[in-house]
Amino acid sequence: MNYKYIGKPYLRPDAINKVTGKAVYLDDVRLPGMLYAAVLRPQYAHALIKKVDTSAAEKCPGVVKVVTGAGCKFRYGDNIRDLQPMAVTKVRYIGDPVAAVIADTPAHARAALDKIAVEYEPLPVYTDALDAMAKGAALIHEDMDDYWRLPTLKQTSGTNIANTYHLKKGRGEEGFDEAEVIIEGEFNYPLGSCAAIEPHGTIVWFKEDNTIEVWSTSICPFIIREDLAHSYGIPIGDVRVHITDLGGCFGYKSDITTEQTIAWIASFVPGHPVKWMGTREEDFTSTLLAHGIRTRMKIGAKKDGTLVAIKTTLYHSGGAYADTAVNVTIASTHNSTGPYEFKHCDLTGYTVYTNTPAVGAYRGYGHQESQIATERMMDMLARKLGMDPLELRKKNFLSEGKINAVGEKMYKHNGNILECANRVQKMLAESVKPKEDDLYYYGRAQVTVMKSPKGAPFSTKGCYMKMNVDGSVNVNMGGAEVGQGLRTVIKQVAAEALKIPPEKVRVYNEIDTQFSPYEWQTIGSMFTTQGGRAIIRAADKLIASLKKTAAQVLKADEDFMEYDGEYVYLRNDPDMKVAVGDLARGYITSDGITIGELAQSVSDARLPRYSNPDANGQGSIGVDYTMGSQAVELRIEKKTGKILIDHYYSVFDVGQVINPLQIRGSVLGGVMMSIGAALYEQVIFDKDGKIVNPHYFKYHIPTFKEAPEQTIEFVETPDPIGPFGARGIGEHSVIGAAPAILNAVYNAIGVDFNEIPLTPEKVKAALEARKETK
Amino acid sequence: MSEMITFTINGEERTVVIEPGMMLIELIRDVLNLTGTKHGCDNSTCGTCTVVMDGKAIKSCNTPAEKAAGTKIITVEGLAQGTQLHPVQKAISESGAVQCGFCTPGIVMELYGLLESNPDATEAEIEQALNKHLCRCTGYEPIRDGALMARKLIQERKK
Numbered sequence: 056m057n058y059k060y061i062g063k064p065y066l067r068p069d070a071i072n073k074v075t076g077k078a079v080y081l082d083d084v085r086l087p088g089m090l091y092a093a094v095l096r097p098q099y100a101h102a103l104i105k106k107v108d109t110s111a112a113e114k115c116p117g118v119v120k121v122v123t124g125a126g127c128k129f130r131y132g133d134n135i136r137d138l139q140p141m142a143v144t145k146v147r148y149i150g151d152p153v154a155a156v157i158a159d160t161p162a163h164a165r166a167a168l169d170k171i172a173v174e175y176e177p178l179p180v181y182t183d184a185l186d187a188m189a190k191g192a193a194l195i196h197e198d199m200d201d202y203w204r205l206p207t208l209k210q211t212s213g214t215n216i217a218n219t220y221h222l223k224k225g226r227g228e229e230g231f232d233e234a235e236v237i238i239e240g241e242f243n244y245p246l247g248s249c250a251a252i253e254p255h256g257t258i259v260w261f262k263e264d265n266t267i268e269v270w271s272t273s274i275c276p277f278i279i280r281e282d283l284a285h286s287y288g289i290p291i292g293d294v295r296v297h298i299t300d301l302g303g304c305f306g307y308k309s310d311i312t313t314e315q316t317i318a319w320i321a322s323f324v325p326g327h328p329v330k331w332m333g334t335r336e337e338d339f340t341s342t343l344l345a346h347g348i349r350t351r352m353k354i355g356a357k358k359d360g361t362l363v364a365i366k367t368t369l370y371h372s373g374g375a376y377a378d379t380a381v382n383v384t385i386a387s388t389h390n391s392t393g394p395y396e397f398k399h400c401d402l403t404g405y406t407v408y409t410n411t412p413a414v415g416a417y418r419g420y421g422h423q424e425s426q427i428a429t430e431r432m433m434d435m436l437a438r439k440l441g442m443d444p445l446e447l448r449k450k451n452f453l454s455e456g457k458i459n460a461v462g463e464k465m466y467k468h469n470g471n472i473l474e475c476a477n478r479v480q481k482m483l484a485e486s487v488k489p490k491e492d493d494l495y496y497y498g499r500a501q502v503t504v505m506k507s508p509k510g511a512p513f514s515t516k517g518c519y520m521k522m523n524v525d526g527s528v529n530v531n532m533g534g535a536e537v538g539q540g541l542r543t544v545i546k547q548v549a550a551e552a553l554k555i556p557p558e559k560v561r562v563y564n565e566i567d568t569q570f571s572p573y574e575w576q577t578i579g580s581m582f583t584t585q586g587g588r589a590i591i592r593a594a595d596k597l598i599a600s601l602k603k604t605a606a607q608v609l610k611a612d613e614d615f616m617e618y619d620g621e622y623v624y625l626r627n628d629p630d631m632k633v634a635v636g637d638l639a640r641g642y643i644t645s646d647g648i649t650i651g652e653l654a655q656s657v658s659d660a661r662l663p664r665y666s667n668p669d670a671n672g673q674g675s676i677g678v679d680y681t682m683g684s685q686a687v688e689l690r691i692e693k694k695t696g697k698i699l700i701d702h703y704y705s706v707f708d709v710g711q712v713i714n715p716l717q718i719r720g721s722v723l724g725g726v727m728m729s730i731g732a733a734l735y736e737q738v739i740f741d742k743d744g745k746i747v748n749p750h751y752f753k754y755h756i757p758t759f760k761e762a763p764e765q766t767i768e769f770v771e772t773p774d775p776i777g778p779f780g781a782r783g784i785g786e787h788s789v790i791g792a793a794p795a796i797l798n799a800v801y802n803a804i805g806v807d808f809n810e811i812p813l814t815p816e817k818v819k820a821a822l823e824a825r826k827e828t829k
Numbered sequence: 830m831s832e833m834i835t836f837t838i839n840g841e842e843r844t845v846v847i848e849p850g851m852m853l854i855e856l857i858r859d860v861l862n863l864t865g866t867k868h869g870c871d872n873s874t875c876g877t878c879t880v881v882m883d884g885k886a887i888k889s890c891n892t893p894a895e896k897a898a899g900t901k902i903i904t905v906e907g908l909a910q911g912t913q914l915h916p917v918q919k920a921i922s923e924s925g926a927v928q929c930g931f932c933t934p935g936i937v938m939e940l941y942g943l944l945e946s947n948p949d950a951t952e953a954e955i956e957q958a959l960n961k962h963l964c965r966c967t968g969y970e971p972i973r974d975g976a977l978m979a980r981k982l983i984q985e986r987k988k
Contacts, residue, residue, distance in 0.1 A: 076865015
């Protein structure tokens with residue numbers, strides 16, 4: 056489709072603030088009378104707290120107050136209320152808050168931490184779901200049965216299993232009796248970190264008038280507001296949450312992370328804002344981690360390659376608190392089919408308590424963690440059937456008319472995955488694979504992937520729009536700008552919908568729950584789709600209101616009014632017109648009498664007919680999908696086992712490109728992150744549950760010289776939900792890298808690897824083992 | 830012991846009292862309130878705290894504050910002349926190199942330090958400089974594009 060402002064590379068409205076150092080991030084907020092908190096973390100990952108002595112710390116220079124969890128009576132959480140702001144009777148992971156110092160400077164607060172004396176009684180430590188599920192394992196949450204949880208969730212009493220999700224489609228596991236070939240495998244996507252360059256931080260201010268004001272590095276201000284209001288027994292409207300510019304999110308700044316802890320601390324010094332800025336180490340040990348998913352998968356097929364049945368059992372090391380992990384497990388489980396139709400599905404996901412930091416969202420939200428299994432299995436199955444792996448995939452795509460695991464029928468508008476696969480196949484065919492030489496083995500592989508959003512019944516996004524007397528427009532929304540570029544998207548969608556140049560659209564900067572429209576959370580690659588729709592709805596209402604006023608001015612019927620962005624005019628006599636700016640405050644007649652109303656509007660948009668899953672996990676829970684194909688060309692250095700990524704290909708059906716510069720940037724970055732996960736990144740625990748590598752120089756994220764060349768293209772099959780046909784793309788680019796790389800390594804050296812990160816040591820050991828068997 | 834030092838920052842001479850153990854980043858952010866310079870890690874790995882001291886890009890998080898004495902320091906706030914962006918800022922803001930923007934001040938200062946002293950820096954020199962900075966958003970390609978665009982703008986300006 057040809058649009059005037061959609062599909063053009065407009066520049067980000069926030070770029071200039073960011074290159075001049077004027078963007079305000081959390082740590083840049085300075086408030087009068089501000090105090091600083093430092094938080095004590097335990098020496099044990101699982102232990103009873105016997106005694107806390109704060110007396111020495113209280114005497115340290117600059118110390119205002121030392122806080123413990125004693126007396127804390129409430130728990131919080133959106134899915135399972137298993138969290139407490141500070142440890143009360145026991146610690147459950149190495150970053151659990153035990154106590155905190157409030158002081159006049161951050162340095163004074165940190166210095167006094169050492170003076171807090173804590174006696175512990177250590178308990179057994181489990182850092183992997185399988186160990187925590189073993190018979191006789193010590194319980195991490197003894198009182199789990201007493202916790203409030205969503206009615207759709209179910210714990211297993213007397214174990215560490217916080218929830219079991221199960222999906223059955225068709226005849227479930229019985230369906231394997233229709234299969235002629237069956238393969239099985241186990242795959243592991245270990246714990247990692249989003250590791251945004253800006254660490255987490257929070258400021259909480261309990262005010263004398265019994266209101267609470269918060270600033271946080273979060274993408275869910277409205278959840279924070281509701282949660283704190285509930286915990287402290289005040290009206291929701293009396294909690295005001297500000298979201299500053301955010302230095303990256305990638306998932307782990309969603310849900311409540313550190314806000315309740317800092318609020319608990321600040322509640323002891325009412326009248327003073329209390330700031331806590333996480334160190335890089337705390338960002339690893341004491342906020343949300345990612346992944347931690349082990350997948351056992353069984354796939355049955357006909358000899359001609361038709362997929363028949365799938366059984367997935369997913370063991371999720373969810374961390375010490377399962378509130379944020381449980382939905383990752385669910386999304387990972389029901390999306391473990393990848394972009395393929397299986398007649399029979401038996402999918403089970405266990406969310407298991409472990410003595411590790413809680414797992415939360417990470418770009419991809421469970422999809423890459425289980426689709427590493429699906430995409431490895433497709434290549435393995437193809438090998439067993441003697442088929443081309445891409446042909447096997449193409450035969451089974453979730454294309455028009457197919458039914459996915461949750462029972463949704465797929466339509467043409469869900470995207471043309473075949474076209475994505477064909478384009479990537481062509482790109483690979485045009486690049487000649489080098490022959491093995493003295494230094495390197497060469498490999499390549501292509502995968503196909505799918506992602507749905509993880510919605511919720513109330514997952515809506517609001518939009519406030521007002522027109523000014525010069526015809527310019529202010530758009531205010533609750534979407535958090537984490538770097539994804541949603542302000543640019545808002546500008547372009549609003550401009551297109553209002554038929555005015557983007558230069559006349561001013562987009563909000565900071566989010567403030569006092570003034571911003573409601574937004575559930577800015578998650579799930581849903582902003583463009585839902586937020587965009589909210590903008591179009593608001594624009595339609597605004598235009599209708601302009602027409603209503605103009606009809607009075609022009610003394611004609613409303614349905615004769617036409618709008619072109621500059622004027623409202625009479626359809627049958629365009630010379631009869633009134634400028635939109637003259638209608639903005641209502642229309643002021645020559646005698647000063649004003650008619651009509653302010654040109655402003657309010658709207659919101661959800662995923663249409665999202666529903667909770669039924670007892671078999673069936674329901675309209677995905678609603679919208681983005682599918683695509685990715686491929687990698689890599690080299691393995693013979694001497695070291697090091698994998699070098701030469702070229703990475705991505706083609707996704709995004710419905711409609713809104714901004715070509717930004718969408719390429721999004722995919723470039725997502726691919727780079729997922730290559731990091733596949734080759735370098737893992738949060739490593741010792742046997743006592745301590746994190747061995749909580750720093751960038753030990754937890755290596757990809758650097759400039761490790762960035763491969765990337766070819767990125769988009770297919771545009773318009774989506775009926777999103778604005779002007781656009782659908783979500785923020786997370787999808789991370790899904791393919793791990794299986795593509797593992798499949799390409801098999802292509803290069805004929806060795807199957809089923810877990811990441813695939814470090815040089817592992818590859819070198821395999822190369823040496825292969826030599827010995829030759 | 831507290832110490833009094835004098836230096837020039839963004840063209841302005843300042844005399845301040847510094848505490849023992851203070852790092853340059855604390856002097857810049859907390860004493861001078863120039864919050865454009867960012868703090869991203871604990872071990873001088875990420876590079877977002879980079880400023881230019883006597884024409885050279887350095888990490889302010891591992892530079893003791895007393896080293897500032899007698900030097901000329903430029904931070905990201907010191908580049909633009911009113912609304913006129915420095916070529917590095919212009920290029921980086923237009924090439925897609927900015928997403929979350931948290932690594933941006935460090936990258937801008939790294940390129941400013943490199944290209945103002947060596948407008949003909951080779952691609953390898955630019956790569957070497959940028960390899961000292963972590964970015965989690967962009968996959969680096971748009972940062973390289975911005976750096977090359979900045980080099981061109983600076984070369985043209987000097988003609």
